[in-house]
Amino acid sequence: IAVQEGFWLSLFWDFAGKIVFGLLIFAFISSYRRQFITVIKENSLKILGLNGLNEFLALIGEGVSVFATLLAPVVLVQVVGSIQPLFVFLFGVILTIFWPQFGKESLERKHLLQKIVGVLLIVTGGYWLS
Secondary structure (H helix, E strand, O other): OHHHHOHHHHHHHHHHHHHHHHHHHHHHOHHHHHHHHHHHHHOOHHHHHHHHHHHHHHHHHHHHHHHHHHHOOHHHHHHHHOOHHHHHHHHHHHHHHHOOOOOOOOOOHHHHHHHHHHHHHHHHHHHHHO
């Protein structure tokens, strides 16, 4: 669709669909609606602003990812995305060691082994796909 109708139009309808879906969930699932209203009432403007920034950056990331699939084979784009857990793990360990006030990762031997095995499985699977 993006190739025939244009990237920006397809991206717009992708995001519009997500907004409509979110509004439907808000309207018809009362437990989610109550939780959302409680979060809005109880959290400060700073937290909501930080969440808004996070969502904005996520939208930009999704848009870039969708655009990348127009330029390269889908499998190649997905393989590149499969190394993300490796970077998340490394950043978590670095933050824990050097700046623990910003993030903490369990560095216990048991937990490290589980995380390393998980990341290696994901990266190996991505390598095999390529």
